[in-house]
Amino acid sequence: MIKIAQLSCGTDYSAVQTEIEKAAEAVGAKMVYPDVDMEKINSAVERFGFNPVSPQLKLMIARAYSLAEKRYDADAVFISTCFRCAEAALVRTELRKFIQNNTKLPVVTYSFTERTKAGQLLTRMEALVTIVERKELLARERQVGLTMGIDSGSSTTKAMVLRDNKIIGKAWTPTADIFSSAETVVKEALEQAGYKLTDMEAIGTTGYGRFTLGKRYNAKLVQEELTTNSKGAVWLADRQKGEATIIDIGGMDNKAITVRDGIPDNFTMGGICAGASGRFMEMTAKRLRVEITELGALADKGDHTKVPMNSYCSIFGIQDLVTSLAAGSTIEDVAAAACHSVAEQIYEQQLQEIDVRLPVIQVGGTSLISGLVTAMEHTLGTRPIVPPNSQYIGAAGAALLSSGFLEGR
Amino acid sequence: MKVLIVPPNSLILFDLVERFGHEPLSVMAALQERIENREIESPPMNITVDVVKKGLKYAAIEIPSGIRGRLAIYGPLIDAAEAAVIMEDAPFMFGCVGCARTNEMMKLLIHKRKIPVIKLDYPNNEDEAKAMVAKLKAFLEGLKK
Incomplete structure (x- = not known):
């Protein structure tokens, strides 16, 4: 069983410890708590260089040293503290870097509230376990x-058929109920490929509906999207060797994943607010009365500095947009500001949690909005690579990985 | 050498570092430049939203804005420092940054730089003060070798 070392403060008193353990159990892992000698706590804190006032944070630091010095055995690390605690946020971020610099263990961090449930932690735990297992x-x-x-996403459902490392069929549709959406794309992709469903040697499912569709299609691989998306991204971008950072601005949440030789080794996943997601792009397009497919080109013609916009909240973001239009701003400038606002938020929230490694590969349906890619370029100082079929990363990754289950191949 | 003083606004530490032949890195110069050389955007110290964003280099978005804003000013001083003098447990009148979390974070960032550091205990009487100055003098002179 995979052992995930928990370095945390406040989980018991926030009523989330059981949820953490449930999420680990659901993916076949168990939470473990590195042993620490009482007398080693102060020396660990001193060596770390940050002396928190809260004793439980001191214990977190000592536990991290236990892992780094191999006095305690674990396969992965989960670092978690209360949302809004400044001291804990500082320790959490620095401990993540410490673990990454001093061990080869995959690590994920999370700041919780009393409302955090196992479901919210599941994808993160599953990705940790996948990296190990x-x-x-x-x-x-x-x-x-x-x-x-088959990628059953929150906004769109995608299917891709691969034969001998080549794409021979693909289709997407907006997600309604997951069964009919999946049936639509599966049928279309198979028609393009010229095969029947029964011809498929293996099927992989990913995305929010992966478990339900996995059962329906008797999938050999049912995998969370952090893994499939990163694999699909490096395969489509032909960047299987070396390092890269994958940015996937999704319909409901965003992912930033670092990979080494195609294997993810760190990731962050955000999605508290739709203001930094593809949904905000859709809302913007709707309010500007343009198709989402036209938004990127419009934004490329605009100047984001002419429109103050802050889409930390999608509602306030749209308010800014309406106010700017009323004040006479052009729709090009407003489109550019919306793209810039999303890019800025990705930078501030997601990319601070990982060490960005070049090249940056931007994927997901939003990567087809050229204005958003330009905005990411301005924010990061480097032009992201957008591979062909970048909206199909999940489906491509699932098809690629599922072929690993074919015997003898 | 460029020697960072902590608290970064301590006039006494500034004077001692300069007196013993080094260039003190202090917040006074960093803030003076902000106050005198810029248009007034965000008085009194012209810390704008963009300045606070620069603090992201040192602390993540979830960390309160006051810490990020402070680190946007103090962080570059830490990056530039070749050595540091840290006065522990000093009363706020000796110099302070107004935020205990930022104080700790500054110490961590200095620690990670792996530069020569001397930690001094705040003196409570004349004898302790003399001993502190002697210790600091020895450290600063040692840096020249």
Whole structure:
């Protein structure tokens, strides 16, 4: 069983400890708590260089040293503290860097409230376990045989059919109920490919509806999207070797994933507010009375500095947008400001949690909005690579990884 | 050498570092530049939203804005420092940054730089003060070798 070391403060008193343990159990892991000698706590804090007032944070630091010095055995690390505690936020961020610099353990951080439930932690825990447990599968660089990937996302559902490492069928549709949406894209992708569903040697499902669709299609691989998306991104971008950072601005949440030789080793996942997601782009397009497919080109013609916009909240973001239009701003400038606002928020919230490694690969449906790619370029100082079929990363990754289950291949 | 003083606005530490032949890195110069050389955008210290964003280099978005704003000013001083003098447990009248969390974070950032550091206990009487100055003098002179 995978052992996830928990370094935390406040989980018991916030009523979330059981939820953390439930999420770990659901993915076949268990939470463990590194042993620490009482007399080593102060010396660990002194060596770390940050002396928190809260004793439980001191214990977190000592536990991190236990892991770094291999006095305690674990496979992955989960660092979690209360939302809004300044001292804990500082310790949490610095401990993550410490673990990454001093161990090879995958690590994920999370700031919780009393409302945090196991479901919110599940994807993160699943990705941690996958990194530990399926290294061999994740190292797969070529797809073999005839396989299909289905990505049941919050905004769109996608399917892709691959044969001998080539795309032979693909389709997408807006997600309504997940069964009919999946049926639509599966049918269309199979028609393009010229095969029947029964011809598929393996199927992989990912996205929010992965478990339900996994059962329906008897999938060999049912995998959270952090793993499939990163794999699909490096495969589509032909960047399987070396390092890269993948930015996936999704319909409901955002992911920033760092990979080394195609294997994810760190990630952050955000999504408290729609203001930094593809949903805000959709809302903007709707208010500007343009198709979402036209928004990027409009934004490329605009100047974001002419429109003050802060989409930390999608409602306030749209308010800014309406006010700017009323004051006579052009729709090009407003579109550019909306893209810039989303890019800025991704930078401030997601990319601070990981060490950005070049090249940056931007994927997901939002990567087709050229204005958003330009805004990311301005924010990061480097032009992200947008691979062909960048909206199909999940489906591509699921099809690629599922071929790893074909015997002898 | 460029020697950072902590608290970064301590006039006494500034004077001692300068007196013993080094360039003190203090917040006074950093803030003076902000006050005198810029248009007034965000008085009194012209810390604008963009300045606070620069603090993201040192502390993540979830960390309160006051800490990020302070680190946007103090962080570059830490980056530039070749050595540091830290006065522990000094009363706020000796110099302070007004935020205990920022104080700790500054110490961590200095620690991570792996530069020569001397930690001094705040003196409570004349003898302790003389001993503190002697210790600091020895450290600062040692840096020249």
